[in-house]
Amino acid sequence: xxxxxxxxxxxxxxxxxxxxxxxxxxxxxxxxxxxxxxxxxxxxxxxxxxxxxxxxxxxxxxxxxxxxxxxxxxxxxxxxxxxxxxxxxxxxxxxxxxxxxxxxxxxxxxxxxxxxxxxxxxxxxxxxxxxxxxxxxxxxxxxxxxxxxxxxxxxxxxxxxxxxxxxxxxxxxxxxxxxxxxxxxxxxxxxxxxxxxxxxxxxxxxxxxxxxxxxxxxxxxxxxxxxxxxxxxxxxxxxxxxxxxxxxxxxxxxxxxxxxxxxxxxxxxxxxxxxxxxxxxxxxxxxxxxxxxxxxxxxxxxxxxxxxxxxxxxxxxxxxxxxxxxxxxxxxxxxxxxxxxxxxxxxxxxxxxxxxxxxxxxxxxxxxxxxxxxxxxxxxxxxxxxxxxxxxxxxxxxxxxxxxxxxxxxxxxxxx
Ligand code: CAO
Numbered sequence: 001x002x003x004x005x006x007x008x009x010x011x012x013x014x015x016x017x018x019x020x021x022x023x024x025x026x027x028x029x030x031x032x033x034x035x036x037x038x039x040x041x042x043x044x045x046x047x048x049x050x051x052x053x054x055x056x057x058x059x060x061x062x063x064x065x066x067x068x069x070x071x072x073x074x075x076x077x078x079x080x081x082x083x084x085x086x087x088x089x090x091x092x093x094x095x096x097x098x099x100x101x102x103x104x105x106x107x108x109x110x111x112x113x114x115x116x117x118x119x120x121x122x123x124x125x126x127x128x129x130x131x132x133x134x135x136x137x138x139x140x141x142x143x144x145x146x147x148x149x150x151x152x153x154x155x156x157x158x159x160x161x162x163x164x165x166x167x168x169x170x171x172x173x174x175x176x177x178x179x180x181x182x183x184x185x186x187x188x189x190x191x192x193x194x195x196x197x198x199x200x201x202x203x204x205x206x207x208x209x210x211x212x213x214x215x216x217x218x219x220x221x222x223x224x225x226x227x228x229x230x231x232x233x234x235x236x237x238x239x240x241x242x243x244x245x246x247x248x249x250x251x252x253x254x255x256x257x258x259x260x261x262x263x264x265x266x267x268x269x270x271x272x273x274x275x276x277x278x279x280x281x282x283x284x285x286x287x288x289x290x291x292x293x294x295x296x297x298x299x300x301x302x303x304x305x306x307x308x309x310x311x312x313x314x315x316x317x318x319x320x321x322x323x324x325x326x327x328x329x330x331x332x333x334x335x336x337x338x339x340x341x342x343x344x345x346x347x348x349x350x351x352x353x354x355x356x357x358x359x360x361x362x363x364x365x366x367x368x369x370x371x372x373x374x375x376x377x378x379x380x381x382x383x384x385x386x387x388x389x390x391x392x393x394x395x396x397x398x399x400x401x402x403x404x405x406x407x408x409x410x411x412x413x414x415x416x
Contacts, residue, residue: 003030003379008184009090010083011036011083012067015043017140017166018124018200019096020063021173026092026180027066028372034086034396035064035387039071039414042389055364061386062369065359069387070396079413083107085400087115092180096124098137109195119193120183124172128199138200143168147204152211154241156229161241172203186263210247214239226251231303246271251302253309254338257321265343268321270312271334272305274298279331284315289389354380363395390416 005026012023012035019209020035020043027033073079087093093112095102102108102123112119126138127146131271136142136190144150154161165171179196187193204214210401214224215238223235226249227242246252252271259266272280275297281289290296294304301308316324328335339347345368350356357371362385372381393416397407410416 001244001379001384003381005030006032006264008032008092010034011086011090011093013093013095013097013102014124015057015065015096016045017059017169018172019094019176020045021166021170022122022124023067023094023173023179024063024065025174025177025372028383029379031092033067034090034392035067035069036072036074036083036086037069037389039073039390039416040070042071046389052364055361056386058367061359061361061367063363064386065369066381066384067387068396069390070391070393071390072393073415074107074245076413076415078410078413080106082397082402082416084115084399086396087112087119090116090119090122091184091398092122094122094176094180099125099135113193117192117337118187120180120187120196121193122176122180122183122196123198124176125197125199127201129197134202137347138168140166140168140200143172143200143204146201148208148211149204151237152208152241155243156233156241158241167204167207168200171207172198172200175203175206190198211239225302227266228306244269249298250274250334251298251305252334253306255309255313255316257316257337258319265338265340266336268316268324268328269336269338270309270328272298272301272308273334275413276331276333277301280333283331283333284312285327286311359385362388 008031010023010026010031010033012033014020014023023033043060046056048057049057050057072082073084109121110119125134126143127133128135141162144167145160149167150160150162153163175198176196179198183194183196207244218224218235218239223230226245227240228245229240230234244254250271252269254267255270257266257268278290281287294300325335325337344350345356353372354371356368358366359369360366369383371383394407
């Protein structure tokens with residue numbers, strides 16, 4: 001299949017999650033992504049949390065599919081020379097090293113631009129350039145704390161809480177991918193490359209936009225009517241943690257279903273959409289609420305919203321989460337079962353939509369990975385295995401014009 005990014009060559013100087021998630025996405029869509037790794041060790045995630053002693057860890061395989069691997073010691077003169085040639089022939093260099101690492105290696109933006117003025121250099125850092133924390137190294141949870149997610153997640157009587165979703169890592173990688181594609185389109189118009197940077201703090205904050213909305217509302221009116229703290233609790237001058245409250249104009253909560261005593265995921269998320277109040281009352285067997293002034297408007301319901309949720313839980317008590325959703329869907333009520341990772345892994349629909357795919361790896365055998373969450377009408381990315389460390393070193397060097405003898409010498413010098 002002629003994928004749209006076919007012909008775009010990417011030097012993938014990324015590691016761990018934020019950068020690899022970005023380049024993996026571009027590889028799915030056809031880019032030739034050459035992952036540059038340190039000889040002998042490679043990306044640290046190859047070894048992290050291994051479940052099979054000699055096989056690359058799932059952390060690596062699930063973030064580096066569809067790529068080629070080139071081992072290169074870019075601190076050695078031979079390695080630098082190879083990287084220079086590669087820069088001369090590529091379209092994009094993506095990196096997420098600690099602050100200043102690329103400059104210390106001798107590949108500043110100015111130097112790369114000199115080697116190839118059409119090159120797009122894309123970086124992930126913890127904080128934006130010019131920020132007073134821009135010298136910090138950053139991992140996922142650090143970013144969630146810095147970007148406003150942790151202070152607004154969890155319950156009001158507990159500490160700031162991080163999300164399991166990789167808001168700092170993969171989310172930043174997705175932002176960077178958008179930046180790269182934009183710069184590529186820009187280059188088509190100007191003929192020039194440019195620097196693209198996304199900080200993890202900013203990418204987290206971008207997803208916490210509604211909490212910034214709430215901060216401003218709070219400062220103006222002193223309360224937030226959709227939070228559980230309203231109207232019985234108190235507000236300070238900062239956005240509180242709202243537990244499982246719905247973030248928009250419609251209240252929602254995680255509600256217990258049959259079996260919750262023993263199954264940690266026997267819950268549904270239930271949303272009370274204002275205009276769906278009548279069907280909700282019918283669905284849960286309380287038609288008398290439809291015209292009751294204590295229930296008929298969102299404003300009237302809010303003071304006793306948790307009593308309403310308790311009544312819905314009574315209705316749910318003899319229904320599994322799946323049975324409940326099957327009834328509620330008929331009434332057009334936005335809801336979902338709370339699904340465990342196990343349920344998702346074996347969900348036939350997720351396999352059918354290729355949102356979860358099985359990949360064959362030469363060492364570990366078959367494993368599951370998350371497929372493309374972006375679906376196209378004219379193409380279907382095929383997810384292939386992640387490369388072994390240095391699997392494509394000789395192939396890439398030969399394509400760069402090195403002779404077999406020169407390649408052997410580089411191996412001897414441990415430069416590749
Ligand atoms: N050959 C030679 N040297 C190499 C190399 C190669 N192929 N690849 C990397 N290196 C060197 C770098 O040049 C750097 O050397 P110096 O520090 O001496 O200049 C060194 O390896 C370490 O790089 P690092 O600072 O990126 O690595 P770290 O393990 O100390 O930090 C991390 C990891 C993630 C905290 C840091 O890279 C970072 O803050 N990145 C930016 C934010 C980010 O992306 N974080 C998300 C990671 S996903 O959770």
